Amino acid sequence: MICEEMQERISELMDAELDDNESIPVHRHLSECQTCRSFFTSCQKMREAVQSIPYEDKRADYYETKKEWWRNYVRVPLPAAAVFILLFITGLIGTSMYLLQSDDPYVSGEHRIIYISEYPEIEIHLLTDRE
Amino acid sequence: MDPSIIQKLRNGNEEARTEFYKQYRQQIYVYCYQLLGNRSDAEDTAQETFIKIFNGINSLQTAAAFRSWVYKIARNESFQLIRKKRPVALSHKLEYLEKDSVENLIESEDNARIVRNAIDTLKPEFREVILLREYHHLSYKEIADVMKTTTSAVKTKIFRARKSLLKKLSPYFGGI
Numbered sequence: 239m240i241c242e243e244m245q246e247r248i249s250e251l252m253d254a255e256l257d258d259n260e261s262i263p264v265h266r267h268l269s270e271c272q273t274c275r276s277f278f279t280s281c282q283k284m285r286e287a288v289q290s291i292p293y294e295d296k297r298a299d300y301y302e303t304k305k306e307w308w309r310n311y312v313r314v315p316l317p318a319a320a321v322f323i324l325l326f327i328t329g330l331i332g333t334s335m336y337l338l339q340s341d342d343p344y345v346s347g348e349h350r351i352i353y354i355s356e357y358p359e360i361e362i363h364l365l366t367d368r369e
Numbered sequence: 370m371d372p373s374i375i376q377k378l379r380n381g382n383e384e385a386r387t388e389f390y391k392q393y394r395q396q397i398y399v400y401c402y403q404l405l406g407n408r409s410d411a412e413d414t415a416q417e418t419f420i421k422i423f424n425g426i427n428s429l430q431t432a433a434a435f436r437s438w439v440y441k442i443a444r445n446e447s448f449q450l451i452r453k454k455r456p457v458a459l460s461h462k463l464e465y466l467e468k469d470s471v472e473n474l475i476e477s478e479d480n481a482r483i484v485r486n487a488i489d490t491l492k493p494e495f496r497e498v499i500l501l502r503e504y505h506h507l508s509y510k511e512i513a514d515v516m517k518t519t520t521s522a523v524k525t526k527i528f529r530a531r532k533s534l535l536k537k538l539s540p541y542f543g544g545i
């Protein structure tokens with residue numbers, strides 16, 4: 239029973255998850271108990287075996303040749319001016335959300351979406367005039 | 370990870386992205402490969418992971434959580450693909466792991482195959498903790514973050530996983 243608990247601690251010891259105070263009794267037990275010592279040795283051998291298996295392969299470098307391939311996929315952080323526009327738009331959307339919630343038939347209807355060419359991920363929702 | 374690189378990533382600095390990509394390319398690919406079991410899915414998912422990281426870096430709370438955040442994204446992306454490809458429980462995913470794709474890179478190919486087979490036939494949650502711990506060298510806390518569980522649950526899982534592996538391997542490695 240005590241060995242079972244100790245072996246869990248040995249497992250933590252192997253992973254450097256114990257502080258000095260916590261590891262002292264574990265080391266003491268290891269010096270006294272043959273069973274736990276051989277568990278420890280086996281775990282270490284097993285770790286070596288596990289870490290020596292090649293999971294990686296050469297294909298991991300496959301897109302290294304395409305330098306900075308992510309350029310086309312990653313959003314460019316917005317410059318300050320655009321942040322201002324964004325705030326303005328947020329306000330606009332906020333207002334329209336508010337208006338859309340109201341029961342007024344005039345505003346709860348159509349809106350159209352426009353895009354700024356530089357920032358295609360931003361949608362601007364404009365309420366359209368029914369007239 | 371150097372906190373200044375994280376700051377640069379937040380600013381969209383291209384050099385920082387290249388630097389980060391170089392440092393993490395291999396481990397993210399390997400992790401995806403370990404979860405997905407085939408190369409082309411792993412390549413796609415690794416690529417998707419980098420895009421998510423670059424685009425989502427501003428949602429990262431603290432620099433200390435960076436590594437587990439990165440692994441969490443790779444894990445989410447991989448699981449999403451698994452769900453998309455096969456609407457089955459994750460416990461069945463071991464069926465389509467490529468069992469024989471180990472190349473002859475270490476002295477004894479047979480030993481590698483035996484060990485790898487032992488890992489691949491662990492309970493999925495055991496397999497995951499072993500891989501994150503022994504291959505990717507994540508701390509218990511980081512593993513807990515990645516797997517959305519507690520540090521003490523991770524501690525127990527790793528211990529049980531080790532015992533289970535020992536049992537599987539003892540017939541082959543007498544000394545173990």
Ligand SMILES: [Zn+2]
Pocket residue numbers: 240241244267271272273274275
């Ligand atoms: Zn003992």
